[in-house]
Amino acid sequence: MSTDDRTASMRHAFEAMTALNGLTLPPERVETIYEGFVGLQAMTADLRRPRTAAAEPAGIFVPDTIIRSAAP
Amino acid sequence: MTEPLETLSIADLGTGLRNGSLTSAKITEHCLSRIAELDPALNAFITVTGDRAMQDAAKADRELADGTDRGPMHGIPYGLKDIYDTAGIRTTCHSKLREDVIPATDSVCAEKLAQAGGVLLGKLSTHEFAFGGPSFDLPFPPARNPWNRDHGPGGSSSGSGAAVAMGMMRTAMGSDTGGSIRGPAAYCGVIGIKPTYGLVSRRGVFPLSYTMDHCGPLSKTVEDAAITLQAVAGYDAIDPACADMPVPDFRASLNAGVKGMKIGLLRSFYADAEGMAPESSAAIDAAAETLRSLGAEVEDVQGASPFTQYNSCGRVILLAEAYAIHEEDLKTRPLDFGQLTMERIMLGAYISAADLVQAQRLRRELSQEVNSIFLKQYDVLLAPSSMTPAPRIDAPQKGFPLAWPMQTMPFNVTGNPAMSIPIGFSDSGLPLSMQIVGGYFDEATVFRVGQAYEAATQWHLKWPEPALVEAA
Numbered sequence: 242m243s244t245d246d247r248t249a250s251m252r253h254a255f256e257a258m259t260a261l262n263g264l265t266l267p268p269e270r271v272e273t274i275y276e277g278f279v280g281l282q283a284m285t286a287d288l289r290r291p292r293t294a295a296a297e298p299a300g301i302f303v304p305d306t307i308i309r310s311a312a313p
Numbered sequence: 314m315t316e317p318l319e320t321l322s323i324a325d326l327g328t329g330l331r332n333g334s335l336t337s338a339k340i341t342e343h344c345l346s347r348i349a350e351l352d353p354a355l356n357a358f359i360t361v362t363g364d365r366a367m368q369d370a371a372k373a374d375r376e377l378a379d380g381t382d383r384g385p386m387h388g389i390p391y392g393l394k395d396i397y398d399t400a401g402i403r404t405t406c407h408s409k410l411r412e413d414v415i416p417a418t419d420s421v422c423a424e425k426l427a428q429a430g431g432v433l434l435g436k437l438s439t440h441e442f443a444f445g446g447p448s449f450d451l452p453f454p455p456a457r458n459p460w461n462r463d464h465g466p467g468g469s470s471s472g473s474g475a476a477v478a479m480g481m482m483r484t485a486m487g488s489d490t491g492g493s494i495r496g497p498a499a500y501c502g503v504i505g506i507k508p509t510y511g512l513v514s515r516r517g518v519f520p521l522s523y524t525m526d527h528c529g530p531l532s533k534t535v536e537d538a539a540i541t542l543q544a545v546a547g548y549d550a551i552d553p554a555c556a557d558m559p560v561p562d563f564r565a566s567l568n569a570g571v572k573g574m575k576i577g578l579l580r581s582f583y584a585d586a587e588g589m590a591p592e593s594s595a596a597i598d599a600a601a602e603t604l605r606s607l608g609a610e611v612e613d614v615q616g617a618s619p620f621t622q623y624n625s626c627g628r629v630i631l632l633a634e635a636y637a638i639h640e641e642d643l644k645t646r647p648l649d650f651g652q653l654t655m656e657r658i659m660l661g662a663y664i665s666a667a668d669l670v671q672a673q674r675l676r677r678e679l680s681q682e683v684n685s686i687f688l689k690q691y692d693v694l695l696a697p698s699s700m701t702p703a704p705r706i707d708a709p710q711k712g713f714p715l716a717w718p719m720q721t722m723p724f725n726v727t728g729n730p731a732m733s734i735p736i737g738f739s740d741s742g743l744p745l746s747m748q749i750v751g752g753y754f755d756e757a758t759v760f761r762v763g764q765a766y767e768a769a770t771q772w773h774l775k776w777p778e779p780a781l782v783e784a785a
Contacts, residue, residue, distance in 0.1 A: 250490065255663070258662065258663050259532060262584070262644075262662045262663075263644055263646075264643070264644060264647075264662060265567075265647075266647070266659070267647060267648060270647075270652070272654055274659055274660065276659065277656065277657070277659075277660045278663050281629075281660055281663060283627040284624075284628055284629055285625070285629060285664070285665075285668040285671070285672075287621060287622055287625040288622075288625060288626060288668065288674075288675050289671055290675065290678070291673060293748050296674050296677075296678070297674065297677060297679060298522075298670055298673030298674045298677060299524075299673045299674075299675070300673065305378035308485055311402040
């Protein structure tokens, strides 16, 4: 994919996700948010490592305490 | 006591309160006087609760006279970042969206500090919702750095850092999701500790990111921080993240020194990092040398994952959770947020479910790296707090800066206790700092190392010049 194609694809993805999320971005803020979106793609690529299916996410869930909605 | 009251530690103030040479009313009047004199140039406060403070102080004096002693915070003035709920006192989050919100109940930390006999001076500036600024498009101005008011105090607990550094109070509560306690502590030259995730209840503190938020103090000295943390730590059955375990006496081994300790320096985090100021790097080397001279063995940590992975992991989780919290307002009234806050939090909308799960998988791996490898080899770790001194407050801000001068995010990802401590000053007279990082629920060792370093270097005895602030 050429750089121009990649840029167009990225812009298309941004616009599609904006619409899917039901967001109306103020026109004067769109470019700044798009720049952030591009940077975010680099960050999310950084999250991937070789892993087995058994590599679980963080989070400790203790069954008797995970739901606390009232004082004891 | 003849020293200026702002130079007395919480422990020294406590001695004065108990031997009759001081009253809480006198200490509180002194703090309120400094706030009236100095805060117009620093904007550390959103709300000063002067009447409430004098009532709290009078009550503390009566109780101490009657023999009721609530402990080291009894009669001591403090402040709260304005995201901590306070019954009957507005809690704005420094935002137009909550400008007139007056909570009906106290946050757990506010309640605990009141029970400990603390004197609430007021509510302190923050970056909007603990994530924006410094911003000039909000209902309240941004706080400024007491060492040079043309520079920012860091954020998001900006008012807490500025107020403590300027001697308006010895201690204040902040919150830290990616460095919001340690950043302002670093830029303002005070102590800031992000405790272990789960040590302090977050209930009643406006959330930014559920799995990354931590509550903790910014204080003038290590001992002041230990006393404050002692007052707020402990189990809260209603906070789902709070750990049900005993809280140790954080001061029990405060003066035990570092002789024989093994300390790991996370040099790979910053050695080749773009933007690391040479004077910051040199100050960390000097701090490591000081700890060696006190009897610790300090060596570089080998095999750490790149800092960028810790940072990416934390930023993705933070953005996703922050967006979920603010989704409704971002959809319906995005322009009511400050520009920076809106442009940053909005990015959470573009994170996929797979991205978030991959971030959480990486989070487990990085937490294991720090705790199952590094902290098995070392008693504590050292890392920079910030790679630079405080930037100018009018420095251009990007919506989503990829290069971030703070090196605090890794320990929000892992949940370890991490304390920022002053380690000198830049050529321009701004504070430099480092982090001391400990094992889970081992704040006592973090304080112990910090106390040894602080006693050996005495950076805490330096103060910003009030005349420069008053003249502004």
